[in-house]
Amino acid sequence: MAENKDNIGHITIYAIVVTYNGVKWVEKCFSSLVKSTVPLKILAIDNASTDGTPGIIKEKFPQVEVIETGENLGFGKANNIGLKRVLGENANYAFLLNQDAWVEEDTIEKLVEVHQQHQGYGILSPVEFYRSGVLDIKFKKFYAPNCLLESIKYNKTTICQTDFINAAGWLLPNKTIKIVGGFDEIFIHYGEDVDFCKRTLSNNFKIGITSNTRYFHDRPQLLIKDSSPLKQIHHNHIKRILYLRWGDKHWIKKQHI
Secondary structure (H helix, E strand, C coil), X not given: CHXXXXXXXXXXXXXXXXXXCCHHHHXXXXXXXXXXXXXXXXXXXXXXXXXXXXXXXXXXXXCCEEEECCCCCCHHHHHHHHHHXXXXXXXXXXXXXXXXXXECCCHHHHHHHHXXXXXXXXXXXXXXXXXXXXXCHHHHXXXXXXXXXXXXHCCCXXXXXXXXXXXXXXXXXHXXXXXXXXXXXXXXXXXXXXXXXHHHHHCCCEEEEEEEEEEEECCCCCCCXXXXXXXXXHHHHHHHXXXXXXXXXXXXXXXXX
């Protein structure tokens, strides 16, 4: 590992966390990034929290740069602020992490090492576990299950190729951001990662999950579908946009940031 770390020591990596009323996760999320085995420039982009999140981050983690947007921009638009910084400074990678998630100390280092050897991947994700340490059910059922489960069972280091991975923990190389662009800001929350993955594939990049990396997401293990009328209208709107856009498989528009 030490030799590999020397090889990536010159690489600039931005960790980007969009926050909104996330006080209860600040400690776990940001302490995990601060303890990373590779140096990170950490950005917290706050969407007008009302619970004091920005102040607590500044107090506990002075090494984190906090950008206060002054309004709730949504997930994609707020992340685009960080992605612009990556391009502006010609950094090598962005690592996007949800505010309610945290990584192991060597997670980002391992992802970068994998990408350095397999640069055809436009998105790499660690394996997602629930807070309890149980493998997220999505990975069992939807995200390259056979490849991934076999690799975890036999402790093999494998990239499991997939068509989609949720954006709770993404490593994005600079080249991906330059060619694919940022998130489409028409999606306020949900749907933006589906659209980004489709554009990534359409630009001839691959998407992968690395079996030897882990992160933890504080979400319910038993997901209960929210069927409230407002929630359903929101989801139907997202589905309509995605259908109209991707009915034409050749649609590869870049979202400029």
